[in-house]
Amino acid sequence: xxxxxxxxxxxxxxxxxxxxxxxxxxxxxxxxxxxxxxxxxxxxxxxxxxxxxxxxxxxxxxxxxxxxxxxxxxxxxxxxxxxxxxxxxxxxxxxxxxxxxxxxxxxxxxxxxxxxxxxxxxxxxxxxxxxxxxxxxxxxxxxxxxxxxxxxxxxxxxxxxxxxxxxxxxxxxxxxxxxxxxxxxxxxxxxxxxxxxxxxxxxxxxxxxxxxxxxxxxxxxxxxxxxxxxxxxxxxxxxxxxxxxxxxxxxxxxxxxxxxxxxxxxxxxxxxxxxxxxxxxxxxxxxxxxxxxxxxxxxxxxxxxxxxxxxxxxxxxxxxxxxxxxxxxxxxxxxxxxxxxxxxxxxxxxxxxxxxxxxxxxxxxxxxxxxxxxxxxxxxxxxxxxxxxxxxxxxxxxxxxxxxxxxxxxxxxxxxxxxxxxxxxxxxxxxxxxxxxxxxxxxxxxxxxxxxxxxxxxxxxxxxxxxxxxxxxxxxxxxxxxxxxxxxxxxxxxxxxxxxxxxxxxxxxxxxxxxxxxxxxxxxxxxxxxxxxxxxxxxxxxxxxxxxxxxxxxxxxxxxx
Amino acid sequence: xxxxxxxxxxxxxxxxxxxxxxxxxxxxxxxxxxxxxxxxxxxxxxxxxxxxxxxxxxxxxxxxxxxxxxxxxxxxxxxxxxxxxxxxxxxxxxxxxxxxxxxxxxxxxxxxxxxxxxxxxxxxxxxxxxxxxxxxxxxxxxxxxxxxxxxxxxxxxxxxxx
Numbered sequence: 001x002x003x004x005x006x007x008x009x010x011x012x013x014x015x016x017x018x019x020x021x022x023x024x025x026x027x028x029x030x031x032x033x034x035x036x037x038x039x040x041x042x043x044x045x046x047x048x049x050x051x052x053x054x055x056x057x058x059x060x061x062x063x064x065x066x067x068x069x070x071x072x073x074x075x076x077x078x079x080x081x082x083x084x085x086x087x088x089x090x091x092x093x094x095x096x097x098x099x100x101x102x103x104x105x106x107x108x109x110x111x112x113x114x115x116x117x118x119x120x121x122x123x124x125x126x127x128x129x130x131x132x133x134x135x136x137x138x139x140x141x142x143x144x145x146x147x148x149x150x151x152x153x154x155x156x157x158x159x160x161x162x163x164x165x166x167x168x169x170x171x172x173x174x175x176x177x178x179x180x181x182x183x184x185x186x187x188x189x190x191x192x193x194x195x196x197x198x199x200x201x202x203x204x205x206x207x208x209x210x211x212x213x214x215x216x217x218x219x220x221x222x223x224x225x226x227x228x229x230x231x232x233x234x235x236x237x238x239x240x241x242x243x244x245x246x247x248x249x250x251x252x253x254x255x256x257x258x259x260x261x262x263x264x265x266x267x268x269x270x271x272x273x274x275x276x277x278x279x280x281x282x283x284x285x286x287x288x289x290x291x292x293x294x295x296x297x298x299x300x301x302x303x304x305x306x307x308x309x310x311x312x313x314x315x316x317x318x319x320x321x322x323x324x325x326x327x328x329x330x331x332x333x334x335x336x337x338x339x340x341x342x343x344x345x346x347x348x349x350x351x352x353x354x355x356x357x358x359x360x361x362x363x364x365x366x367x368x369x370x371x372x373x374x375x376x377x378x379x380x381x382x383x384x385x386x387x388x389x390x391x392x393x394x395x396x397x398x399x400x401x402x403x404x405x406x407x408x409x410x411x412x413x414x415x416x417x418x419x420x421x422x423x424x425x426x427x428x429x430x431x432x433x434x435x436x437x438x439x440x441x442x443x444x445x446x447x448x449x450x451x452x453x454x455x456x457x458x459x460x461x462x463x464x465x466x467x468x469x470x471x472x473x474x475x476x477x478x479x480x481x482x483x484x485x486x487x488x489x490x491x492x493x494x495x496x497x498x499x500x501x502x503x504x505x506x507x508x509x510x511x512x513x514x515x516x517x518x519x520x521x522x523x524x525x526x527x528x529x530x531x532x533x534x535x536x537x538x539x540x541x542x543x544x545x546x547x548x549x550x551x552x553x554x555x556x557x558x559x560x561x
Numbered sequence: 562x563x564x565x566x567x568x569x570x571x572x573x574x575x576x577x578x579x580x581x582x583x584x585x586x587x588x589x590x591x592x593x594x595x596x597x598x599x600x601x602x603x604x605x606x607x608x609x610x611x612x613x614x615x616x617x618x619x620x621x622x623x624x625x626x627x628x629x630x631x632x633x634x635x636x637x638x639x640x641x642x643x644x645x646x647x648x649x650x651x652x653x654x655x656x657x658x659x660x661x662x663x664x665x666x667x668x669x670x671x672x673x674x675x676x677x678x679x680x681x682x683x684x685x686x687x688x689x690x691x692x693x694x695x696x697x698x699x700x701x702x703x704x705x706x707x708x709x710x711x712x713x714x715x716x717x718x719x720x721x722x723x
Contacts, residue, residue: 053710166617170575173610177582180603189599191589192582219646228645228680394645398676399698401649402669405656406702409665410712418657422650429646434571452602459597 009361012057013369021058022366025065026373030381031388032066033073034085040070040276041332045214046400048206048336049407056344056359061366063340064316067333068120068370071276071313072378075112076385079305080105088276088312091284095297095304102300110247111305113378115258118251119310120371122262123269123317127324128364131353134270134325138350141326143458144467148477150451153272153328154443156484160274161437165488171436175444176451178203185449186456198416203424206339207408207417208445211424212431212438213332215404218397219429228394242379250302257287257303258310265311269318272443275331276312283311313371320367323348324360328447332439335446343411472514479514483507495550501541509534568621575614583607648679664717669699 012018025047032043047066051059074089079096092112099108141149154176158168181192182202193199222228251258261283268279287307288297297304319334327348329335341348346356353360408417428438458467468474486503494500508530515527586607589600632638640647656672663671677691706712 050705050710053712164620166613166620170610170613170617173606173613176606177603177610180606184599184602186597187592187594187599189590189592191599191603192585194585219649222645222649222680223643225645225680229682392681394680395677395694398673398680399694401653401676402673402699403702405653405672406665406669406706406714409714410706410710413713415657415660415715418660422653422657425653426650434567455602456597463596 005357005361006365008358009057009365012055012358012362013061013365015058018058018061019369021054021062022065022370023373023377025062026069026370026377027381027384029066029069029071030073030076030374030378031069031385033070033089034076034381034385035389036077036083036085039086039217040067040074040088041336042214042217043070044333044336045210046403046407048210048340049410051340052343052410056341056346057362057366059340059344060337060359060363061369063337064363064366065370065373067316067337068313068367068374069377069381071120071316072113072116072309072374073381073385074312075116075305075309076109076378076382079108079112086276088280088315089308090277091280091308092305092312094284094308095299095301098298099300099302099305104300106241106243107247107250108300108305109378109382110243111251111302112309113242113375114244114248114251115261115306115309116313117371117375118258119262119265120313120316120374121368122259122310123266123314124364124368124371126266126314127317127321127367130266130270131321131325131360131364134321135350135353138326141350141473142467142471143454143461144471145473145477146454147451147458148468148474148481149272149326149328150447150454152477152481152484153447154440155481156272156274156487157440157443158437159484159487160278161439163488163492164435165485167436168440168488169485171431171438172440172444175441175446176448177444178208178441179205179445179448180452185453201416203420203445204412204417205445206336206343206411207420208424209332209336209339209442210404210408211421212428212442212445215401215421215425216428216432216438218400219425220432222394222397228397229392231390231392242382251306254303254306257290257306260286260290261307261310262314265314266318266321268311269315269320269331270322271318272322272328275319275333276315279311279315280308283307317367320363324352324363326350327352327450329443332442335442338446470517472517475517476511476514479507479510483510495548498546498548501546501548502538505534505537505541508537566621566624566627568624569618572614572618572621576611576618579607579610579614583611645680649676652676652679660715660717662718664720665714666699666703667717667719669703670695673699 028047029040029043032038033040043066044063047063051062054062070086071088074085075092075096077083077085078089078093079100082093082097084090084093096108096112099105154172155169158172159165161168161171179202182200183190190200264283264286265276265279268274268282269276284297284304284307287303288294291297291301291303293301316333319329319331320337322328323334323338327338327350329338338348346352346359404421405418408421409415411417431438431441461467468478483503483506490500490503512527512530512534515530516524518524518527583604586600586604589598589603591600592598652672652675656668660668662668673695674691677694678688681687681691703714706714
């Protein structure tokens with residue numbers, strides 16, 4: 001059955017048109033990822049209107065091409081000019097740029113490209129193997145569990161989005177509120193339409209998303225009059241030739257770092273709202289801590305390029321696992337993909353892989369293929385990148401602003417969507433300038449209706465709220481949500497305040513409770529293991545005299561903007 | 562007043578907005594079927610927003626007044642700082658308003674040309690380049706959406722008359 005599905009999915013993708021679209025998507029992603037100020041999410045968002053008319057597998061394959069390309073594109077500018085193209089490549093710059101300045105730009109690029117490729121491939125393997133397993137767990141979920149999972153996704157997004165948790169939570173709740181405007185999906189009752197017939201239909205989530213994210217981003221990019229007229233980047237004199245062979249050998253020799261970083265990437269991606277912005281820094285830190293020569297990091301060390309690049313590409317697989325198995329977007333990119341699936345009347349949920357196996361396997365295969373395409377197209381994209389960076393920011397922004405309007409009109413063929421784009425473009429820009437993070441708000445808009453649906457189903461079964469605490473998975477996610485709300489403070493005060501010593505052991509100990517409540521023997525045993533780990537951690541702190549470790553305070557702060 | 566800072570003002574504005582929404586939530590039609598009314602979820606969110614904004618307001622009040630800016634606030638200075646985004650919004654607004662008249666093709670070309678000119682300068686050379694960029698980019702996009710993707714974009718009164 002699986003082989004039959006794989007063959008059918010491969011047949012859908014193995015057309016000249018699909019492969020061409022994937023190649024174009026990968027190149028577009030590589031270029032967009034390489035341009036500082038243009039994020040991967042924006043590239044995927046802008047690709048979306050082109051995919052409306054395509055079959056689902058073809059459209060998603062194109063978007064996956066952009067996604068994978070974007071994750072690798074950031075390394076080009078990071079290594080060659082010292083400015084990361086995307087936040088996913090921040091850590092790559094720490095060692096990539098020094099190596100390039102030492103006269104080895106080709107090797108630095110090669111290490112980045114091959115680490116990206118292997119990291120992506122490892123995560124593709126995990127995607128194929130883990131997604132169906134996680135979906136099986138997801139099938140156990142009841143409405144309370146789903147609702148709690150969504151709440152966790154929103155709280156972690158708010159917590160990771162910036163220094164002020166309250167602003168993040170307000171943004172997430174505002175996203176939920178926006179999703180309530182219009183007729184409710186359960187009873188068909190109009191809400192918050194203030195007498196307007198247009199508002200009765202509610203806002204389509206894609207114009208909201210493009211307005212909040214892409215439109216406001218473009219206006220932020222051109223806010224400064226002088227910078228708006230500058231070329232995208234100064235890349236004069238860049239003439240690097242990627243050293244594929246030497247780099248591939250070096251990456252494979254550093255296989256422990258490669259695999260560890262890929263695993264960090266995948267598991268960061270699986271977490272709702274945590275993405276490649278976090279994983280590349282986490283992997284870099286771990287590589288440095290595990291290295292025999294940590295003092296070499298920051299001076300052009302190969303491991304310092306391999307770790308972040310392997311991790312950021314692997315994150316894509318992790319984010320896709322959550323989206324496909326649970327129907328919860330891991331980040332903005334997968335939120336857009338979820339939107340693309342909804343346009344084609346495909347609703348991702350734990351039964352998605354069983355209900356739409358051909359499409360699910362097409363996504364798996366497309367992710368594999370995109371990694372190969374990225375590897376082959378990177379050299380060509382490098383030349384194109386040098387050309388495109390000569391364009392001035394205001395030219396690109398003006399064209400994209402117009403394109404946003406045309407693309408959004410194509411969604412439903414109604415001008416109201418363009419007005420939605422416009423108003424949410426203003427809202428997004430104002431929120432950016434006032435320091436409100438947009439990621440939690442976007443997740444709120446995407447997850448709002450789903451959350452209401454699950455809550456409605458839960459209350460239809462019983463109006464009692466105790467199932468939220470008596471269902472193991474629901475309790476599991478509620479504990480995670482509560483702890484995630486303190487994560488921002490934990491990051492700020494780690495290594496300085498005594499309470500931070502107890503944060504991780506307390507989280508692990510509390511998580512063991514729902515594990516003990518689960519049926520079977522394996523999960524309660526895992527709960528026991530968690531409890532033992534928590535006790536060991538507390539005991540170690542006790543042995544140190546409850547003293548905080550000041551070196552923890554030097555670690556990078558993790559934010560997913 | 563000396564304790565007012567930007568966060569406090571934003572929190573107050575948000576609070577007013579949420580109160581309007583809370584008020585509007587009482588206009589949502591009550592249903593006598595189902596266990597969860599259509600007003601429950603949005604009202605719950607609005608109440609959550611009020612609580613969060615109250616905390617935000619408290620944070621703002623506790624933080625005290627903002628540090629004095631390097632330059633005193635003036636309306637002209639504000640317009641100068643946000644000149645580019647304001648132009649973009651104004652032109653986009655006009656583009657949307659005039660869409661039924663100009664349609665997507667002519668309106669889009671005009672939008673891009675005007676955006677390029679206000680953002681990038683208006684020397685005769687600039688104008689020529691901007692006109693070429695606007696014409697090529699929008700016609701190209703229009704052609705892709707119309708012919709390749711089969712989307713019927715608004716033609717506008719001028720286009721149909723021609």
